[in-house]
Amino acid sequence: MSPVTRLVYALLRSRSGNILPLAAGAIFAVAALIGGAIDISRGWRVQTRLQAACDAGVLAGRKAVTTKGFDAAAEASAASYFNANFDPDQFSAKDTVFDPSSADRGSTIDAVATTYLPPLLMQIFGFGDMEVTTRCTASMGVGNSDIMLVLDTTGSMSSLLSGSTQTRIQALRASMKSFYTTIETAVSGTNARVRYGFVPYSSSVNVGHLLVDLNPEYLVDSWVIQSRKPIYKSVQTFTGYGxxxxxxxxxxxxxxxxxxxxxxxxxxxxxxxxxxxxxxxxxxxxxxxxxxxxxxxxxxxxxxxxxxxxxxxxxxxxxxxxxxxxxxxxxxxxxxxxxxxxxxxSTANAQYVTTQVFDKWEYRPVTYDTSHYKQFESVSTNTGDNAAAVSSRWKGCIEERSTVSEDAFTWSSVTGMTPAGAEDLDIDGAPDGSPGTKWAPMWPEVVYIRTTISFGTVYMNSALPSATGQQAASYCPSPAQLFSSMNQAAFYAYADALVPEGGTYHDIGMVWGARLSSPDGMWSGHVRDAPDNGGEVSRHLIFMTDGEMAPSYSIQSAWGVEYHDRRVTDDGVTHDTERHNSRFLALCNQVKAKGIRVWVIAFAQAMTPQLQACASDSSAFTAANASQLDTAFQSIAKQVGELRVVQ
Structure with a gap:
């Protein structure tokens, strides 16, 4: 028994009339009341702070979870955030313990936080350390989400990563799969709907099947293509005598x-x-x-x-x-x-048959009937060697709608796209029947550029027609896909089918990612399809590229052969990159204005000003290697998900 306690008991037993001891006892009683209130207040402060630190720790731990589950790295992240939010010395606390754990490989993080608080005044009354304990739980649940992945599948994606035997496309496939696993783990056991859409892009996009399914009349029935035309000569062939x-x-x-x-x-x-x-x-x-x-x-x-x-x-x-x-x-x-x-x-006249025989090629624009080709039918053209018939079938890539050749484009919610008239930058508008509002099937088998040769070097030739030329390079990425709920096998198969080839046209990827994502566009019925749970849908567009804008004037792209067709520039060359970048940024702004969050990943390259400007706030990532690419996708997945404290 403490001296103070013995004194109190003695005063209580005393029957003398001395008021001074009674007053002293009253002082101790008041001190006990005040001291208790102070220590209880300290305890509540510590518990509140401990709870906040516990919540911060499990939130950080859940955010750090990867496909490896709640591993040592995630546990360390949780502990770091807890320690940053609770300083025992600030409260004179001791023996603080934070114990996070997960019973479901990181889907849910549970933790118990305990500390001991020595009393300030109540210890004179014999009270020991106060134990303060809190419990906290964090989980990440994904609500209804539509996620459009606009993926750069240009030729550079086949390059090896620095210091690695892995190619960029292989790293992308792996990161996509981890991204899927993270999202699907978050929605497991819930009624949330997550849909995935894809727009692989290079110098064009493969959206032909989507357009034909929507309305075949959205594609032109004839199209002027930079090509070659066979020139024939008459030859008389002796067949005998009459x-x-x-x-x-x-x-x-x-x-x-x-x-x-x-x-x-x-x-x-x-x-x-x-x-x-x-x-x-x-x-x-x-x-x-x-x-x-x-x-x-x-x-x-x-x-x-x-x-x-x-x-x-x-x-x-x-x-x-x-x-x-x-x-x-x-x-x-x-x-x-x-x-x-x-x-x-007797006399008999010689008999001859006059036939047209291939003489030479004339390289020039040629109008082709595309009415059957756009339906994915096999079509024959006399574009083979010596005008031999060549059969071809459409793979699905397109040339864009009509446009205007201008230095810069801007978009605002008030004025829309400026300057006007660029159908190729129209996200929501459907064709109205006029050819300029329709798309054309990209026909690589018949595309030829006009050339000239000087001292053994081949140059582009603007002469019309030209006696010399060669077939233009043309690239067609994997087919795009509308939003769809996908199982793991389907998602993985799509990732594995991506093929790297072609040049880098960010604007064609962005405009079609926007068209397939827009709740106001040609596929609005599909985009706005309400989930069964009746909840709202968050919309995301992930734009991943490994290179800067790099249009090529000598290949067939979504804007034709730029050197000859001159739809974007006046001469086919000057300021081509700058003009495509301007179009790209105008499209980015239009997408963000629709409430779609734009995520940008610059992979194996620096973050360019254009890519940074394209991204929504706090939504741009630079990934120098496969690990950083995976981290970027994981970070996006966790922000797409709803990270929250459950308890």
Missing amino acids: TPTNGAPVATTTNPTYSSWSNYNSTTYLSSGSCNAQKPADTAWSNNGVATTTSTTTINGSGQQVVTTTTSQPQTATLYGCNISFLSYRLQSRTGTRQSVTTVT
């Missing part, structure tokens, strides 16, 4: 030859007259033996075929004469032979 025309037969005979005279009989005559009186008449020429026929073929000066057919018939004839022989006349005969020749000449 029906011959026979000339009149020409009959001739050869000069006859005769045998020697021989006695016709044994009679002799004394005079010529008596001999001639007995002489028979000469026989006529008559056929003797088999006729022979020969033919010769020649080509005359007119190109006609001349066939000469000659038939030779042997003929004989007998001639009689009286010839003197030894003073008398004898009757003699001899045989003559000749050829009776009949010649027939």
